[in-house]
Amino acid sequence: MTATAGNASATVSWTAPANGGSAITSYAVTRTPEPPPWPGHRDRKPARDDGEHHRTHQRHRLHLHRHRHERRRHLPASAASAPVTPSGTTTSAITNGGFESGLTSWTTGGVRAPVASTTAHTGTGSALLGLASGTEPLGDSSLSQTITIPATGTTTLSFWYQPHSQEDPCTGNACPYDWMEAQVRTTTGTTLGSLFKLCNNNGTWTQLTADLTAYKGQTITLWYNVHLDGSSPADDTWMYLDDITLTNG
Ligand SMILES: [Ca+2]
Ligand SMILES: [Ca+2]
Known part of the structure; x- marks a missing residue:
């Protein structure tokens, strides 16, 4: 059999063998090594973030099943295909980006440190980030991680946020009191670019994607923040x- 690498995939093909006089009823293809568990698997490992299943050389074997003399026979497996490495993969650059391991690998900051939550998108x-109730402090609630953007290809950042606020809606620099935002920063905290800045109370999961190819080869800090104005009440x-x-392709 043969295997062909694709974009985060591999396609396998084979030629049907001689059936020896009874019909082949099924084929089974296995890959080596076994893939890691996907998100949602009960051990909750952040498998999607490590990209291991994309980088691993994969081999496939073809198992032939056929009926013969009214009983199922599993014929020996074919020789393994040559190993293939899919391209265009989700990279390992962001660790614990699904927050399935609490806030592990993230740096918290500000007057109100972000906390782990069970209100999940997946x-x-x-x-x-920020404060859902109680006395409001004046300052930030920030979460950051330093990553390296791949030197080649197109790199896209994607994330989901669910905004809540008791303040009036606003966008960008017109936000005078509270806001939520994301920035690309240098590792020493200088702002390189704003990904979004707004305040609203729509309460729904919202996806934002951003092309980070301009930072290719650079080590940058992804910085998320909710700013609070310390109002009383x-x-x-x-x-x-x-x-x-982060996807690179
Ligand atoms: Ca999650
Ligand atoms: Ca406020």
């Missing part, structure tokens, strides 16, 4: 964040 974990702002991925 899986069972997310990050909660409190008019709090918070957002959940989940499924932060």
